[in-house]
Amino acid sequence: MSLILFGINHKTAPVSLREKFSLAPQRLREELLRWRQELSLSEILMLSTCNRFEVYTASPKEDGESARLRERFALLGAGEVLYQYREPESVSHLFQVACGLDSMVVGEGEILSQVKEAYRIAHEARTTDKRLNVLFQRAIFVGKEARTKTGIGMGNISVGSVAATLALKIFGDLSKKTVLVAGAGKMSEKALKHLLSFGPERVYLVNRTFENAQEMAARFSGVAVPWEKLEEALFACDIAIISTGAERFLITQEQVMRRQLKAPGRALFLIDISVPRNVEPSIGSLDNVYLYNIDDLQAIADENLGKRQNEVAKAGAMVSRHVEEFMGWYRSLGGGAREVSLKHR
Amino acid sequence: MELGLFYTAFAGYLLGFSASWNSIFKRDAVWKKMALAATAAALALHLLAFGMRFGQVGFVPVTTLFEVLSIFGLLIAAIFVGVTLFDGEPVLGVFILPLVLLCVGGALFADKSIASVIPALRSNWRNIHVPVLFSAYACFASATACGVAFLIQQREIKGKRLTAFSESLPSLEALDGWNARLIMTGYPLLTLGVTLGAVWAHQAWGRYWGWDPKETWALITWIVYTIYIHMRLIIGWRGKKSVYLSLAGFAIVLFTFFGVNYLLSGLHSYVEG
Numbered sequence A: 001m002s003l004i005l006f007g008i009n010h011k012t013a014p015v016s017l018r019e020k021f022s023l024a025p026q027r028l029r030e031e032l033l034r035w036r037q038e039l040s041l042s043e044i045l046m047l048s049t050c051n052r053f054e055v056y057t058a059s060p061k062e063d064g065e066s067a068r069l070r071e072r073f074a075l076l077g078a079g080e081v082l083y084q085y086r087e088p089e090s091v092s093h094l095f096q097v098a099c100g101l102d103s104m105v106v107g108e109g110e111i112l113s114q115v116k117e118a119y120r121i122a123h124e125a126r127t128t129d130k131r132l133n134v135l136f137q138r139a140i141f142v143g144k145e146a147r148t149k150t151g152i153g154m155g156n157i158s159v160g161s162v163a164a165t166l167a168l169k170i171f172g173d174l175s176k177k178t179v180l181v182a183g184a185g186k187m188s189e190k191a192l193k194h195l196l197s198f199g200p201e202r203v204y205l206v207n208r209t210f211e212n213a214q215e216m217a218a219r220f221s222g223v224a225v226p227w228e229k230l231e232e233a234l235f236a237c238d239i240a241i242i243s244t245g246a247e248r249f250l251i252t253q254e255q256v257m258r259r260q261l262k263a264p265g266r267a268l269f270l271i272d273i274s275v276p277r278n279v280e281p282s283i284g285s286l287d288n289v290y291l292y293n294i295d296d297l298q299a300i301a302d303e304n305l306g307k308r309q310n311e312v313a314k315a316g317a318m319v320s321r322h323v324e325e326f327m328g329w330y331r332s333l334g335g336g337a338r339e340v341s342l343k344h345r
Numbered sequence B: 001m002e003l004g005l006f007y008t009a010f011a012g013y014l015l016g017f018s019a020s021w022n023s024i025f026k027r028d029a030v031w032k033k034m035a036l037a038a039t040a041a042a043l044a045l046h047l048l049a050f051g052m053r054f055g056q057v058g059f060v061p062v063t064t065l066f067e068v069l070s071i072f073g074l075l076i077a078a079i080f081v082g083v084t085l086f087d088g089e090p091v092l093g094v095f096i097l098p099l100v101l102l103c104v105g106g107a108l109f110a111d112k113s114i115a116s117v118i119p120a121l122r123s124n125w126r127n128i129h130v131p132v133l134f135s136a137y138a139c140f141a142s143a144t145a146c147g148v149a150f151l152i153q154q155r156e157i158k159g160k161r162l163t164a165f166s167e168s169l170p171s172l173e174a175l176d177g178w179n180a181r182l183i184m185t186g187y188p189l190l191t192l193g194v195t196l197g198a199v200w201a202h203q204a205w206g207r208y209w210g211w212d213p214k215e216t217w218a219l220i221t222w223i224v225y226t227i228y229i230h231m232r233l234i235i236g237w238r239g240k241k242s243v244y245l246s247l248a249g250f251a252i253v254l255f256t257f258f259g260v261n262y263l264l265s266g267l268h269s270y271v272e273g
Helices: A015-021 A025-038 A065-075 A089-099 A110-124 A130-149 A159-171 A186-196 A210-220 A227-236 A253-262 A281-285 A294-334 B002-025 B030-057 B065-086 B090-109 B124-159 B164-168 B172-205 B213-235 B240-263
Strands: A002-009 A043-049 A052-059 A083-086 A178-183 A202-206 A223-225 A239-243 A268-272 A289-293
Touching (some): A002 A089, A065 A083, A159 A289, A159 B124, A178 A186, A223 A227, A227 A253, A253 A281, A281 A289, B030 B090, B124 B164, B172 B240, B213 B240
């Protein structure tokens, strides 16, 4: 009986090599069938993401599949950088992967859906049987549990998502709010994308070069606003992402005070991503105005990442418990003794 | 029997409060559910106890300190359950439920015997005037709790020092909104209560208004909340300024209620200590 894993990931192999192994979901099915046939494997499942490529196999009786797999990986150029495990380490590794403990960003959620998808494809292709079925079902369960019972996946860890969460904390519902983006840049676009996922009513794009504003407006279904109308747009918006190359303060205290006088209750969330800062810092002390610059956002993101790191031990302990439980079931399959039932708690 | 129900209700409120406190720091959604469920269950028991007392007394029991504190706690708990069911966060219980615990807890130490009601108060007016006013005060108390939550949340977001509080509390706009909504609910009740009081006063004492301390301070309360509504609706105040005004209003409510009874004398002071 064996549960074997062969793989490469972002820790062992450079992206240039990982690229070669990357398989689109459509091709996964034929590769599974091909590998199973060519390498005489009883059960096989492939997990292919941009950060890892892993092959899981199971068989009732070991008969050299390790050697054949190693050969195949070597042929594909990964002989030096692959890792291989057998049970219980292969089980432990998979559970950790599902929990996001083996990811580049600890606790990230995408890996769990990738594991689910990999299982679905292999299951449909009928390249899995009892062992891998139960293993992966359990792995998905553990991945979910880690995210609900520990803080491994909690808190925003990117500047854009931190900004969006703050906007929600201030305004609650963004559906009647207006977002303004002044300037351009990767970071402001990321922040905008996160905000857009909460459905603001209107987006204004302002840029010194009107064509750039128009291009962005087209991409984000917003309204391009000429540079001269920046103050007007500022008065009309609730959330402003400022990210221009201006050398001096673009948004002044005097401007914002005028805005607040016009509409005393209207809150304003200013996200100043520029370096040097475009928004006069004293604005942050005005009533109903909230000003965050890039350092503030990054500090929150870092703190959240730190909190996730603190949860790693907890999640790791959870994984160990589940590995033990799984192995109890797994071993009961082998001998004449009756199969131990694996309860879903 | 009534007291048994009352003590159990207190335990239920305590459970609800600790559950909402836990929901701030623990991840499991069960704490939020428990906060609402425990408080709702406690409220049901409390209502039963209240009903039993009503039956015994014959009219709305709002004479003794025990009864007053009990009904206050009941009304505020009812508001909490209502707000949470509507679209609130059970985590608001951390701010609203302490008020309930103060009232109901305080009532536990008060004299629980049924008091005889003095002739001046044996009127159907009392059955309406007092509960209506108490409902108004309960609204203002709950509004204040939301206002305090707002100030804490705003301090964290402004100061960029985010804790589990800002993570679990509703948004600033929601908190400010509840502060306003509850005051807007209490305001007509206050207006009605004071008006009914004047009508009753005319019947009992022969004049509509006598600048009795209670009347005077109730009027001052009414004026402050009128200013609140004006600043909010006409001038457009939102956030900190609006909340501070609501806190001022509540301070006057507290004085109108407790201060007048225990510090000043007049026709209204007959609630025994």
